[in-house]
Amino acid sequence: MVLIAVFNLWSCDNSSDIVEQEIVQQEETQPEETEQEAIEEEVIEEEKEETDKSFLLPNIDLSNWKVTLPIGSPDEVEPPEIIDYATDERLLPYMYNDSTDGTLVFYTLPSSSTANSSYSRTELREQMVPGSNSTNWTFAEGGRMKGTLAVPEITKDVNGDYHRTLVMQIHGRLTNEQRDLIGEDDNNAPPILKIYWQKGKIRVLTKMLKDLNFSDEEILHTNAWEDNEGYTFPAEIGTNKFTLEVIASDGRLEVLLNETDSVVFEDIHMEKWGIFENYFKAGNYLQSRDQGSYAKVKYYDLEVSH
Template sequence: MISGNILKYKKITIAKYCLAIALIFNFLSCSNDAETVEEEIVQEEEVVEEEVEETPEPEEEVVVEEEQVEGVDYFLPNIDLSNWKVTLPIGSPTEVNPPEILDYATNEMLLPYMYNDSTDGSLVFYTSPGSSTTNSSYSRTELREQINPGSNSTNWTFAQGGSMKGTLAVPEISVDAGGDFHRTMVMQIHGRLTNEQRDLIGEDDNNAPPMLKIYWQKGKVRVLTKKLKDVNASDEEILHTDAWEDNEGYTFSEEIGNNQFTVEIIVSEGRMEIILNDNESVVYNDIHIEKWGVFENYFKAGNYLQTVDNDAFAYVKYYDLEVTH
């Protein structure tokens, strides 16, 4: 009887033991599954977070261009070219008249010879030996006054009067074989025959001599004017170019070197005055100036290099230029 009970007890115990092991195994399995599910959820959340996360775009830098101010950031010459044409040392030679000359800053043909230097507000005239005009062997980059823009026909007499004032400099000029600076002409008063005078003396053109030539020469300003070879020559005889010759000239005492200087020319009937830097002047009011009154005239300004030497050159800068009549 006891043996039967013991056996029954063992069977119950073994059954409980097996049940317990099954429960533990099931618990552990559920626990692992739960951890696995939890791990997957966390990973999914992490992935979602990575997908949602956005990198902010860098802010676009706004560049504000500062407005350039004339007279502060750059400088322009005080020159109105409306009544000037320019002759260049190229072509036969080449001339540019108004209004085309007003676009000199963008004219490719003019740019090597006539251009702005915005660092100091100058109009630069560059020249070197090249093409020359009919009555000269020298080359020039030079302005010629035109009272009526585009025409050479209207000019002025000493009786009508006029003045020209310019501030300029010769910052660079070549030297000759002996080491001396070449010279260049920077201003002129040039004579002109009327059509009637031209026909009277049988000339082919209206050219007359220059009454006034102003040079930059060895760091100084030198003036040459014309005088009659014979003061008793007739009104017709004095119309011929060979009736005139250069006078002895006048050199101002002030050394200007490569610095800025101002020259003013004032003419009236029977009188011509040239003033350097509002300080020193020379006046011509003799018989030669009186006789010169038969001619028409026009002003010239620029860079008229007085040499044909190879590799010669000159730069002339004009800061302002004004003509009145």
């Protein structure tokens, strides 16, 4: 009996030692698990930061723009709805963000067209008063538009030549009084400025009167005006990013490419144009009805001032 008691006592002591050793081992391994968790959390944070850095957005305020789409009658989206363009299913795939390079993409193809045109567009129209086309500006009041953009994708015709697209405009508009005076049923007037991406270069067209002796009433008619010979900047743009700036003032119009090359129109035709109201346009107005044709125009930034 004594031997048994001693043996049991030794067994209890030995079990106690084992339990103590297990506790010590657990205490020693616990910091290693915590350290590993910290490392994993740090890696996740670094990956999140990298993701945040790679997600870019265009520097464009759409508060004073509406967009026309190449679908519907055609469809238009005005402020304030246009502010939520990124989540508006009506605008996909025609107007959306490319977060890899921080651009606002305008995609178009031959489909629905607006009145007074046979081509389709995904194009912004300036609205000085959000939601209204009635308030516009004259050359005497002046206006400036500047944008950084690119034409990364555009199709070719059957001859292997690139299609062309309008990327910026200044469009004329009749006041209600002018419209009624000449008996028109809308306020449409010609575009005084059209800027094309054409065969990898930037081409500028403005308007000139067919007859300088036209009266102030006669020059209100669209058919009183025609395109001038235009100007093509010598620089090859291709699919690269470039900057365009348009400055309109009393009797004068200037277009700058990449802040260095400039063309100025300052003549009697520009003086006569002062009779019209105007608004800026920017985007992708594809000048093709060929089956399968399309174009993408990317805007990195766009700003307007008056």
